[in-house]
Amino acid sequence: MDHNFTRLLDTLAALPAHPIKLSTPQILQRxxxxxxxxxxxxxxxxLNALSGxxxxxxxxxxxxxxxGWREGAPVLFLSQMGLxxxxxxxxFAREFAPVMPDELQALLKPWLQEAGRKLASAPREHASQWAKKIAIHHDGPPLLPARPLPATWAQVSKALFEGKQIKAQYRAAQKPDAKTYVLNPLGLLRxxxxxxxxxxxxxxxxPRLLALHRLDKVQLLDDPAQVPIGFDLNTYLSQDRLNIASGQTLALELHLTRGAAEHLQDTPLSQDQTIEDLPEQAHWVCVRATVSESPRLVWWILGFGKRARVIGPERLVKQVQELRG
Structure with missing residues (x-):
């Protein structure tokens, strides 16, 4: 095959989508x-010939x-996007667009537009109608996502990609003033x-969790990030860090109304969860499970109001009582 042909195809593939632009040396490196x-x-x-x-x-x-490609340019697929x-x-767009940073949405926009064109041109009796038959609903009120500053997202993403340290200001929750830290970025989670x-x-x-929207004045450093020996993001997440837990587990014993506990039959709190009827209390059940100790657990219990009574452990009983007043 003509090497010029494959080089031209790879040159087209190397051009970034709007709003990113790459210099000729960067494209040459690709x-x-x-x-x-x-x-x-x-x-x-x-490049001059292709632009013609x-x-x-x-x-x-x-x-x-x-x-780079102009804003709104159709995605150039070497194979057509199928239905x-x-x-x-x-x-993907319906599920994640409301919580994605604006920069990520801009990068994905050409592909999402191409998907829209594909669905719009499909026969009405076929897959174009399938998307209209899928609904996504989340529990709770429709809260707006916390938005990191665009510069913060750009610098943090670059630091993670290049494995570099960053210097940034961070204001912890409930703290009036920000402090400056040199950070070793290890990963992002939502x-x-x-x-x-x-x-x-x-x-x-x-490793610690820092809310991205609380970071400001992020500066990319030349020093490589210092990664703890054996660190793996998936392992870290498997330790229930998403709950921002204390690292401790507790043997939860909770009395719930039967209606409040119904969803736990399908989505249990833990592998060892048990649910038993309370003969002395009509329409109430006892839920026992080993769970991570975290603020999220406390607020989850408080959300049931009078339909939940914490029986143990004692420290959790006191926490809930204090917050209920």
């Missing part, structure tokens, strides 16, 4: 990573020049409507 021995002069000639055939290619003059992929993108940076800092060797 091509060289795929095994092409192109020179900067050859790449510049190829594809008006959606944008060139920003400068030294060096920057290239299953279009439906997957549609469901819990409900808040994004968290997993990082070590300030002499702490154990």
């Amino acid at each position: 091509l060289q990573g795929k095994g092409h021995n192109a020179t900067l002069r050859t790449l510049q000639r190829d 055939h594809y008006p959606d290619i944008v060139k920003l003059e400068g030294k060096p020049a920057q290239w 299953p992929q279009a439906l997957a993108f549609d469901l 819990r409900s409507l808040v994004s968290y940076l997993v990082a070590t800092f300030d002499g702490h060797h154990d």
